[in-house]
Amino acid sequence: MEEGLRRAAELLSSSRQAVALTGAGVSTESGIPDFRSPGGLWSRYDPSEFATLSSFLRDPVRFYQLASEFLSVFTAEPNEGHRALAELEEMGLLKAVITQNVDGLHQAAGSKRVVELHGNLRECRCLSCGTVLPIEVLAEKLVQRGEIPPRCGCGGLLKPNVILFGESLPAEALREAFELVSRCDLLLVAGSSLMVSPANFLPPMAVEAGAELLIVNEEPTPMDAFASVVLRGKTGKVLPELVRRVKEIR
Numbered sequence: 001m002e003e004g005l006r007r008a009a010e011l012l013s014s015s016r017q018a019v020a021l022t023g024a025g026v027s028t029e030s031g032i033p034d035f036r037s038p039g040g041l042w043s044r045y046d047p048s049e050f051a052t053l054s055s056f057l058r059d060p061v062r063f064y065q066l067a068s069e070f071l072s073v074f075t076a077e078p079n080e081g082h083r084a085l086a087e088l089e090e091m092g093l094l095k096a097v098i099t100q101n102v103d104g105l106h107q108a109a110g111s112k113r114v115v116e117l118h119g120n121l122r123e124c125r126c127l128s129c130g131t132v133l134p135i136e137v138l139a140e141k142l143v144q145r146g147e148i149p150p151r152c153g154c155g156g157l158l159k160p161n162v163i164l165f166g167e168s169l170p171a172e173a174l175r176e177a178f179e180l181v182s183r184c185d186l187l188l189v190a191g192s193s194l195m196v197s198p199a200n201f202l203p204p205m206a207v208e209a210g211a212e213l214l215i216v217n218e219e220p221t222p223m224d225a226f227a228s229v230v231l232r233g234k235t236g237k238v239l240p241e242l243v244r245r246v247k248e249i250r
C-alpha cells in the first residue's frame, strides 16, 4: 500500500488533465446503501420489476413504496473521500469528477465540475407536462402528505430526475464524460467496481488514449490488470492519504 500510494501521488502530481470517475463505494461511507451490493435493494427486488421506466409507469405506487429506501440520500453528508476529491480540484490537480452517484455529495463537499451520468436527486420532472421542480416538492407530497404516487398540478406523474433502468442516459452528461476521458492523461477510479455501463467503458477508453489509470476500490475490478496503481481499501481512508502524499511532494 505504501509503495502504491507513493507512486499514485507521483503520477497524480505530474498529470495535467486528471479526471476522476466515482461510483457507489464513495457514498456508502456517507450511509447511502449500495443498491447493487449483496443485501442491497437490487438483491431483494428485481430492478426490472420496479426500477425501469415502463414499470414506473405501470405501477408508480410500488415504485414510491420501495423508494422509501432511498430517503437516506436526503440527509447524508459528504465524507473524507468526497472532500479529498474536492481538494484535488481546488489544488488544480483534477479537472472534473464523473460520477455514477445521484446524491449530490460531491457538490456538497465542494467539487465544482461534476458530471452526473445517472441523473440527480435534486429535481423531479412531470412526465406529462415536462415541468421540472425541486425534489423537495416531491418529498413533501410523499412524506408529509402521503401522496403516493406524487403528482404534478396538471395531474401527471412526478418522477425523480434519476435515470431508471431502461432509460437512456443524459446525452449532455455522456458527451461531456467522453470528452473529458478521451483528453485526460490520468483517470482516477474511486469506489466503482466498473461493472455498470457506461462507467465500464470509460477506463478502457482512457487507457487506449494513453492515460495512466489509478484504481481505489475495496474489491477487485475487471480493469485492475490495466491500472498503473491499484489501491485496495475504502475511498474515505485511501483518498485523503493520497492527497497527503501529493502535498508532501509538491
Ligand SMILES: [Zn+2]
Pocket: 126, 127, 128, 129, 130, 131, 152, 153, 154, 155, 156
Ligand atoms: Zn405536469
